[in-house]
Amino acid sequence: MNIENNSVIPDLDFDSPAARRGRKFRAFKDKAASAGIGLGGVSVIIAILLIFFYLLYEVVPMFQSAEIQPWEHNEQVVEPYAVPGAGKTLYMAMEEQAEIGLRVSDLGELIFFNTVNGTPIKTLQAPLPAGVSITSFALASENSHSFAIGLSNGTALAFKHEYKSTYPGGKRVILPTITYPLGEAPIEIAAVPLDHLAFNGNEDGFALIGGTEANMQAVFISRTENLFTGDIELEQSTTALPDLGLKIKKMLMMPDLSWLILAGEGGKIEVVNLRDRDEPVITQVLEASSSKITTFDLLLGGNAILIGNDKGEVSQWFLVRNDQGEWLMTKIREFKTGNTSVTDLAIEHRRKGFATIDTAGDLRLYNTTANANVLTHKVAQANASMIAMAPRANAILIEEAGKLNLLHIDNEHPEVSWSALWGKVWYEGHEKPKYIWQSSAANNDFEPKYSLMPLAFGTLKAAFYAMLLATPLAICGAIYTAYFMVPSLRRKVKPFIELMEALPTVILGFLAGLWLAPFMEENLPGIFVTLLMLPAAILGFAFCWAQMPKQIRWLVPDGWDALLLIPVIILATWLSIAISPSLELVLFDGNMRHWLTNDLGIAYDQRNAMVIGIAMGFAVIPTIFSITEDAIFAVPKHLSYGSLALGATPWQTLTRVVMPTASPGIFSAVMIGMGRAVGETMIVLMATGNTPIMDVNIFEGMRTLAANIAVEMPESEVGSTHYRILFLAAFVLFMFTFVVNTLAEVIRQRLRNKYGSL
Structure with missing residues (x-):
């Protein structure tokens, strides 16, 4: 030591x-x-x-692209086999599993056969009167399994093929049957051979139209069930059609039995209105094809027709109401095809898709909603005559030169295309192309509408109105708290505001939907008066306080005078709401919502973007406030002290020294708040009406990407197109936040480099 x-x-x-x-x-x-x-x-x-x-x-x-390959059974490729039965094929179909096929011939044979090898399973003969032959055929729709044959004696027979699965000994056995929805007795249509026939209907009623160009008769049949005996009673009425003036090739009738569409020579089609069954009227004759019509079929649902010609062109048409209220057959879209004649066309049973085969033996698969050719594949030589598609659209039968060939199709998601997801689509039943999200409906003929535009628009709309409220309030509050407020008060205010962030968004959404939205609707004038009165009241009180004698102002500790604004804000808000009924009575005849809707033409929905702006803005404010306040408070004190020492005022110091230095943090706060607003789920789910519409109107609701995922994901079938599009929506949301945050970081770094040397 x-x-x-x-x-x-x-x-x-x-x-x-x-x-x-x-x-x-x-x-x-x-x-x-x-x-x-x-x-x-x-x-x-x-x-x-x-x-x-x-x-x-x-x-x-x-x-992924669609694929087609030979059908395999027991690990063996199914080879082409001879067509079962005799005569010319009028109709082919398959049951659900694509294990049993049906062939109807012009000899009246109805043959159920094994689709793998062509072995007949069950053969029936149509109950034709002696000496009578089949002269025409009409299919109601592929998914209804109903069809009719026209006879040379002016009568017709209706059939329906059905399949029942049983499991004896644990092994599945499919039992095919033929039923007669209108009875086994032929129905008299006209006094002439039925050279042409149209057939359609449902359990409540059917219609058969047949005859020759010069003598065309319509028979409408209603089916009623006797409540006591259970017997089916048929009532029919017959109407003569006007002179059609067309050399008919094929006739189609829509399922509602209100419209008859005829295809004639020269590419012409004719539309007949059957709504007045006593006096059918020809409403339209137009040239639908530039050349000979070779295929003429109803799409799934029976609201649209598909026309193919000998030039390989296929087009889709359906009825559109014009400004005068008239229904006109309108060409909606044309599909990219080959250059050879379309031989046959097969309709998918459950989707808005179809398949064509041409004289070159090329098979093409299409989807009308996506307006896409999803597959082109050569499957035959130049003499393929007919194709039939399985109900699941996973198999197709091709008849060629007296042989049948069974092929497997892998085409899971034909509805998806860039135009279907992000562009306007002309959907059936609409007057023009639109952006629509509607993923499900009550019937099987529904056309899914998977446009993501309304959801993306709703996401940005909700975020915009929330940020419009939250950003100025949060930043201005953070500036005052970090720069002007005394430390003792700051230590109390800052944790209190940050505590707001801990509120569950489901609670905020619940309050916004069940309390705030009705309250705002009832006090709409008061809400707008509040927006004007609050700033005026704050400025007025500040001016009055500045004029007070020093003895009074000194009674309030330095820096705590801001608390005096709390009763001013409460009083101004209460007064605005209190005078709301009187203002509404004087200015808007007692109903501001009615005035907005009828006088200004602005639709008003109770759960709207204004409610979202307040509720979601309340949720975003703590995020922006906390980061901004920290950024401003972290500015070195020697910078502000130096500025003040050089003669700058506190406001000059704030705007020219403190704010530029803190700008990277402020910008990050705004971007993080924006990300919070874009990804918010529960508030927009509970307080927007959840309607996927594209309208900038602040009084209309919306649906966001996040809310849509939360609503529909539990109901979607795993692996379906709907299911995967919801994941695509999540991916879009993910990429949006990633791009915005990346851009924010780039800008933040540049601001940091620019002002970091202060």
Whole structure:
């Protein structure tokens, strides 16, 4: 030890065993902390990448091309086999599993056969009167399994093929049957041979139209069930059609039995209105094809027709109401095809798709909603005559030169295309192309509408109105708290505002939907008066307070005078709401909502974007406030002190020194708040009406991407197009936030480099 000035100074040994152990332990802790922080950061990046790749994993199958290959049975490729039965094929179909096929010939044979080898399973003969032959055929629709044949004596027979599965001994056995929805007795249509026939209907009623061009008769049949006996009673009425003036090739009748569409020579089609069954009227004759019509069929649902011609062109048409209220057959879209004549066309049973085969033997698969040719494949030579598609659209039968060929189709998501997801689509029943999201309906003929535009628009609309409210309030509040407020008050205010962020969004959504929305509707004038009165009241009180004698102002501790604004704000808000009924009575005749709707033409929905702006803005304010306040408070004090010392006012110091220095943090706060608003689910789900519409009107609701995923994901079938499009919506949301955050980080770094030298 050292002795100095009569005091004992102990020697300090910095290399003692204890010191060495301490240094080693500190080094270990430093390395462990560095490794832990690094591992945490890498884990976050890996988690984000895993989310990204999982979303891609679910989305990518939608964009895979369709494929076709030979059908395999017991690991053996099914070879073409002879067509069962005799005569010319009028109709072919398959049951659900594509194991049993049906062939109807012009000799009246109805043959159920094994689709793998063509072995007949069951053969029936249509109950034709003696000496009568089949002269025409009409299919109601593929999914109804109903069809009719016209006879040379002016009568017709209606059939329906059905399949029942049984499991004797645990093995599935499919039993095919033929039923007669209108009875086994032929129905008299006209006094002439039925050269042409149209047939359609449902359990309530059917219609048969047949005859020759010069003598065309319509028979409408209603079916009623006797409540006591259970017997089906048929009532029919007959109407003569006007002179059609067209050399008919084929006739189609829509399922509602209100419209008859005829295809004639020269590419012409004719539309007959049957709504007045006593006096059918020809409403339209137009040239639908530039050449000979070779195929003429109803799409699934029976609301649209498909026309193919000998030039290989296929077009879709349906009835559209014009401005005068008239229904006109309108060409909606044309499909990209080959250059050879379309031989036959097969309709999908459950989707808005169809298949064509041409004289070159090329098979093409289409989807009308996506307006896409999803597959082109050569499957036959130049003499393929007919094709039939399985109900699940996973198999197709092709008749060629007296042989049948069964092929397997892999075409899971034909409804998806860039235009269907992001462009306007002309859907059936609409007057023009639109952006629509409607993923389900009550019937099987529904056309799914998967436009993501209304959802993306709703997401941005909700975020815009929320940020419109939250950004100025949060930033201005953060500026005052960090720069002007005394520390003692700041320590109380800042935690209180940050505590708002802990409120569950489901509670905010519940309050917004069940209390705020009705309250705003009842006090709409008061809400707008509040927006005007609050700033005026605050400025007025500030001016009055500044004019007060110093003795009064000094009674309030320095920096605490801002609390005096609380009763002013409460009083101004209460007064605005209190005068709302009187203002509504004087200015809007007692009903502002009625005035908005009828006088200004602005639709008003109770749960609208204004409600979202307030509710979601309330949820976003704490996020923006907290980060902005920290950024401003973290500006080094010597910068502001130096500015003040050089003669700048506090406002000049704030705007020219503090705000530029804190701008990277403020910008990050706004972007994080924007991300919070874009990804918010429960508030928009409960307080917007959840309607996927595209309307900038602040009084209309919307549906966001996040809310749509929350609503529809539990109801979607795993692996379906709907299911994968919801994942695509999640991917879009993910990419939007990623791009915005990346852009924000780039801008933040530039601001930091620019103002970091202050």
